[in-house]
Amino acid sequence: MLNRMFSLVALLLVSATVLSQKGAISGTVFDEDGFPMLGANVVIQGTSIGAQTDFIEGKYQFQAEPGVYTISATYVGYAEQLLEGVEVKANETTILDITFAEDTGIELALDVTVTAQALERGEVAVMKLRQNSDKVQDVISSQEIQRLGAGTAAAALTKVTGTTVVDGKYVYVRGLGDRYSATTLNGLQLPSIDPYRNSAQLDLIPTTVLDNITASKSFTPDLPGDFTGGSVNIKIKALPERFTWGVSASGGYNNLSNFRNDFLTFPAGDKIGLGYNDGTLDGPAILNDPRLKDLNALSSNVDRRARRDPELAAAVEDVANGFGNAFTLGNKRTGPDYSLSANIGNQLMLGTMPLGFFATASYSREFSQYTNGRRGNFVNPGGNSGSLQEIYDLNDSKSVESAQLGGMVGLTLRPSASNSLSFYTIYSHQGFLEGRILEGSNESKGAAGTEDNFYRSQASTFMERELIDYVLQGDHTLTGLGNTKVEWSANYIDSKQNEPDLRFAEYIEQGDRYIIDPSQFSRPSRFFRDLADDTYQGSLDITVPVLQGKSRGNALKFGGMYRNKQRDFNETIYAYENDRGLSFTEAGGDFGVYFGPENLGVLEQVNGRNLVGVYVFDNSNLANSYTGNYSVGAAYGMMTYEVSPRLKAIFGLRAEQTRILVESDVVGIEYEQAAANGRTPDMNRIDDNTxxxxxxxxxxxxxxxYKLGENTNLRGSFTQTVARPNMREVAPFGAFGFLGEPIVFGNPDLELTSVDNYDLRYEIFPNAGEVLALSAFYKRFRNPIVTTFRLSGDQQFTWTNSENADLYGLEIEARKSLGFLNEKLDNFTLSTNLAFIEARQQIDAAEVRLGQAVDPDFSANRQFNGQSPFVANANLSYATPETGWDVVVAYNYFGDRLQSIGAVGSPDIFERGRSQLDMSISKKIENFKLSLRARNLLNPAFESFSTFGGQEYIFQSYERGREVSFGISYGI
Known part of the structure; x- marks a missing residue:
């Protein structure tokens, strides 16, 4: 797939033998009320060179030779508008958004940029989108994304008001977890390929394909109903008005990760550098041998049965040697981080119809490491100890080598000014090769953490994620039906997450003894996990203008949507056991000896008996593999009605049918066994696994x-939305947690959460590209889904519905040129946003009883998971278009947020708030652009902690290091 994308880009570059030196003029024409004007004429005065705005969004575009022109804009019923001194440069697009005044005069937003489609990508234009929007929303343009140096959609979203990104990929809006945030791509919902998450991984989407990102914070019935914090729509960039192409390259350095000799790694194949498993990490071929099933050669007691069975012994020997030793971690020297990208686009004529195309391809590789991390776990032992008891407290070293390949190909056909058809496909593939070692004190296993008595665990894994999205969309304006607008979309998404051969081992070293007793430790194990999602979506939206004599904004809108996701998740575990081979102590704690060929399989024959050493058996849990079907069907109707010239109401109703069916593989086996044995299926067993x-x-x-003034709005809303559990949360199986972490079980009895949302916003747009806004919000949750304890002898977690929860907050946003302070500061712009949030959720009554039995002061409520009480962003930018300089200093901060709940009666675990400071400097020289970026300049510790009895306990701590990168790009 990706090879075809690169080939297409290369072919188009080579075939473009005649490079146009023309420039282009593009923009949108508005009336005095801010509505797009369909069919307006925009031409160079005194010529026939120009275009008519389309009947879809009121946009126009045309090419022109370089020069300075007077532009004429005309529309029936309005006086001709003349715009003097409009400059067109070769291989550039002049953005010219025009607003007709009711009588005379014109407002002009003029910008020169190498990108296209002013309405969607200019910083001035996105403010107009916000000003005229029917809902509370925040928008960030691709122009600003590029200036901030954000490489993925996830990084860009950290700059949106009230928005934070967790784990570098999951969006939290207004402090709420990803369960309460919806993510769409051109209006179609993106699936999650992480079984533990509801929202999509936004680091899969590179910013090279983005047009803008809009975060809607109030619900309207034409949006998906499963969001509460916000609905984030990632809009793919529009097709260019002229021939464009570009290439870019960058290199980066991190002081903790690059040019290091201690980077943990293991042999994983030749394509790991591209992010792919070339088969090296696949299970051994012997697993496909039919005799294994016939002989039951992967059972846990196969060592005993093989003693007098030569055929079985041979199978045991083959399996053990097929798996071999895979637990030795090594080191390598790392190079720099780097990335490459290319893009090309143009518009051609297919008869009389414009046909546009756009293609991008990108590749990046980076190294991430820390060696001085810390990982701990502490619980309240009860009584009057006044302190927490250590479970383990370990030094943490982790190395991750990642690669990403991606691309996009898009086509747009305009059969007429009122019809547009688009097809595009996005490909994204990521691979992560990880080595990790934890070493130190583990009191629960009898290791004091001294030099001659310590615990050690190690994991080596490769995970690859892939998403292919095929989308077909249409926009049609039915001019014969009063400019009724019809929009439809359909797509298919193929997404995967694979973890081939995750290897885990743990032991204690006590002097010259190496303890790996399976009664105390997890057996050395190899995990093979794969998840495949097939998602089908379709949507139809119809907007009918009504009561146009009163206001052009009055309209009825109705439509529907259907989404279906089919999942297949499988986990297979192969564990090592030792019968008569060398013990781990006798092997000197050397995995190479313990899992060496002399200690694997059949060691020898004594008196006709086969003596088996270390062997491999299937330790899988059938309940841990499942299939799922997740479907949502929706229909809605809404109306936009201008009650008065100042007051506009948007109201309606959306209905959504939710069907989630998840069955573990136990269900199918139970039906098969019942049929084979002629008995009735055990419905209790089936229900427990469904x-x-x-x-x-x-x-x-x-x-x-309510329009308080020409550039001032007051917005208010009341809406009801839902939050759904994902398939993993209702799948009734327990997932193994490394390092003895609690097992997590799904809950098949979960219900949907219902949320009442109240929003109020006051906003001012003083000048083009500027905004001042103050927002307040309140949310009431019924049956919120929360993480809690599962009633069991061992420490286990599950999800359940709590009774209710409340959240309220305040947001402040400002974007303002500093020229009002002094004219010398005209080129400086300050953007800042702050969010103050308070949220409490009731804890499940069973957990409260357990907690108060250990700690009488145990509280009956807590914060929301991932919810920060304070979030701040501030960007100071300096731009001089005439000289090509662009400088941005960006600061982000979030307050402490709940990461996970503590053990019974123990305090909850919080992620410590931290600051991030980034800087970007770029210089444009003709068609070249040079950029220097520095990220994470403050290098704060990434920490999680608990406090108890006035003392702080660190559960995790590490640093990511400071990053510096230099890039160069060329484009026309």
Missing amino acids: ADIDTLSFMPALNLV
């Missing part, structure tokens, strides 16, 4: 927009 949700939800919405 989750079935079938719910119809109604979601009303009322949004009011």
